[in-house]
Amino acid sequence: xxxxxxxxxxxxxxxxxxxxxxxxxxxxxxxxxxxxxxxxxxxxxxxxxxxxxxxxxxxxxxxxxxxxxxxxxxxxxxxxxxxxxxxxxxxxxxxxxxxxxxxxxxxxxx
Numbered sequence: 001x002x003x004x005x006x007x008x009x010x011x012x013x014x015x016x017x018x019x020x021x022x023x024x025x026x027x028x029x030x031x032x033x034x035x036x037x038x039x040x041x042x043x044x045x046x047x048x049x050x051x052x053x054x055x056x057x058x059x060x061x062x063x064x065x066x067x068x069x070x071x072x073x074x075x076x077x078x079x080x081x082x083x084x085x086x087x088x089x090x091x092x093x094x095x096x097x098x099x100x101x102x103x104x105x106x107x108x109x110x
Contacts, residue, residue: 002025002052005052008054011086027052045072045073053076072105074103074105074107
């Protein structure tokens with residue numbers, strides 16, 4: 001299962017559920033939005049998540065040591081331009097159709 005960081009629009013949850021068919025949860029729904037990046041990785045791993053998607057370009061830097069401890073976990077950095085939730089979700093789905101995300105355990109995927 002994948003985790004959506006709190007900095008991603010909530011509309012991505014619906015894109016994954018309704019259009020892509022990948023099981024995701026949001027950090028906000030889990031009330032994890034205030035966890036620091038390393039703590040978020042540890043908490044996500046303990047809860048059975050295999051991947052976190054984020055827009056935070058510094059996430060990997062701050063969670064790198066934690067990622068070394070959890071080599072089966074992946075961080076995916078989404079680099080779409082900032083825009084309102086529905087437009088962001090539409091652009092995300094278009095990009096997904098061109099190149100779906102392939103998490104790589106123990107790595108940062110951009």
